[in-house]
Amino acid sequence: MNWKILEERSYTPYSREPKACIVQGSSGAYYPGVRIENVSFPLTIPAIQAACCVCLADGDIPKSVIMKHDSYLEQLDFWTKEFDLEIKIQSGIDDILFSDPFVYIEPSEVKPELIGLLSDAITIHSNFPVSTLLLTAGGYISGVNIEVSDWTNGLCAERLTIAKAICYGIGDFKSMYLHTLKGEFSSPCGACRQVIHEHLPDNEINFFHADGTLSVHYTSDLLPLSFSSTSLTK
Known part of the structure; x- marks a missing residue:
């Protein structure tokens, strides 16, 4: 792994300005983060937001962020203050390995897996846990909703799961599954629908x-x- 390869995972068809970072959790595990744009610009997910939320969704706690010496990261101030992150500047990341992001289950196990994932959600504001599974050509990617002190810097489960797949360099999305134990009807919010449309346009x-x-x-x-x-180039 090197910075060029990691940055190339960014989804930046509109700005053409890829960004990447790596968050290390308290467990010692590493989590990649890349910038993920949306045609609705305010829904763009900064690299550090993606990495920190994936770290939290995996039950870990962000402890440090690794970045290039010449890199500017959106939301860096918020996340470093939120978790007292140590900032590490590294020119090389050849020795960093990421864990396997896939959940290996059969189609018949999707529902019980979604139910089990709900306990990983962090819902300090809403108390409304949501779990998702994204089926890709390589297998399932899991996610839950993550809320932090600033409501606007968390991620819904649907967006987190898509971000996780992109950060790990996974594409070819097939379908998505979501679940919640509350409410009469499980359904994505408007922001998630826009992001889903960007990456699963007819799925x-x-x-x-x-x-x-x-x-x-x-x-x-x-x-x-x-x-x-059509005026925005992809």
């Missing part, structure tokens, strides 16, 4: 509801007349 999105039922939808159902622009 199957499966909702496991609190009453145990399943409903199957497509991205076009979730976000009709979605925002896109």
Whole structure:
């Protein structure tokens, strides 16, 4: 691994300005972070936000952030203060290894896996845990919603799961599954629908509801007349 390879995982078709960092958790594990843009610019996920939220979703606590000497990271001040992160400047990251991000389960195990994941959610504001699984060509990627002291700097489960896959260099998304134990109908928020549309534009999105039922939808159902622009180059 080197900075060029990690930066190339960034999804920056609009600015063409890739960003990357690595967060090390208290467990000693490393978590990659890259910038993930959206056609709706305010929904862009900075590299350090992605890495810290994935770290937290994995049950770890961010302890340090590794970055290039000439790198500028959006939200760096917030995350360093939130977790008292040590900032490490490294020109080489050849010795850093990332863990396997996949969850190895059979399709019949999706629902119990989603139920089990709910306990990993950090919901200090909403008390509304959500879990997701993203099916890719290589397997399932898991995620939960993460809330921190500033509500706006957390990530919903759907966006976190997509961000996690991109940060680990995983593509070819097939479908998404989500679950919550609260509410009458499990459904992504508007921001998540926009991000889902960016990366799974015509895919199957499966909702496991609190009453145990399943409903199957497509991205076009979730976000009709979605925002896109031919004036923005991808």
